[in-house]
Amino acid sequence: MLIFAPEIPMGPEEFRLLRDFIYQYCGLHFSEDSKYILEKRLGRRLQELKLNSYKDYYYYLRYNNARDQELTELINLLTTNETYFFREEFQLRSFNEEIIPELCERKLAAGQDKRLRIWSAGCSTGEEPYTIAMLLLENPAVRDWQIDIVGTDISQRVLQLARKGLYPESSFRSTDERYRRTYFRPQDGKWLIDDGVRRLVTISHLNLFDTPRVALLGRMDVIFCRNVIIYFDQPAKKRVIETFFQRLAPGGYLLLGHSESLMNITTLFDLKHLQHDMVYQKPQETAGGDRA
Helix, strand or coil, rough: CCCCCCCCCCCCCHHHHHHHHHHHHHEEECCCHHHHHHHHHHHHHHHHHHCHHHHHHHHHHCCCHHHHHHHHHHHEEEEEEECCCCCCCHHHHHHHHHHHHHEEECCCEHHCEEEEEEECCCCCCHHHHHHHHHHHHHHHCCCCEEEEEEECCCHHHHHHHHHHECCHHHHHHCHHHHHHHHHEEECCCEEEECCHHHEEEEEEECCCHHHHHHHHCCCCCEEEEEECCCEEEEHHHHHHHHHHHHHEEEEEEEEEECCCCCCCCCCEEEEEEEECEEECCCCCCCCCCCCC
């Protein structure tokens, strides 16, 4: 019979093993002085799995038959997912009032299909992709267009909430009451999103470091990735941003969080000054031809 101490200490070697494994898996970076974070958040898993050490947990993540399920648990424990509807209002105004009309005009001039594809990378509990859907439902520029919005996240826990579409009051801290009356109905003390909004949005599990699966998304006109790359170190940021570059159609837009920048990461994108915000745009003609 195994006896467990209330708290199992994490040694320096165990920290390095787990830190490097997590980084290689999904890009989350833990500095040398953040060992206590891993120790605190993962200690409960050792108890539940009846493991004696963090090295045992490392081997469990690598070789156990239940490793995929445990990776889901691991990511749920390590990621924070605080968000709400209509976050970063000025950027959303630029998206809806400037970027969307420009994309539509350019597509029509080029004789392309009346279709827009938008990716919310790191969509958390779904407020961001559903916000985008509500804006486009009311935008006359896309009234007869096909709208495809894909929301992805690495955490299965938040994706389950996004698929339910049931939100507490805290999700509406920046929402005009008109949107709540139009696109939600009360249920069990919360607010359930309308099926008309849901139909525009597909919610999927995706690791941004899983390049083959990311490629299956196809080309996008706009990518939202707000308050995600702040958790990555410089090489991981570069890898993810270059992935976004590959997924964007020529002339497509990348929208980051206001605390995020591509400075010292890449020069692939042009910084575009719009009326309400600054955003990044993939050049319409890339050097050496466009890359798939």
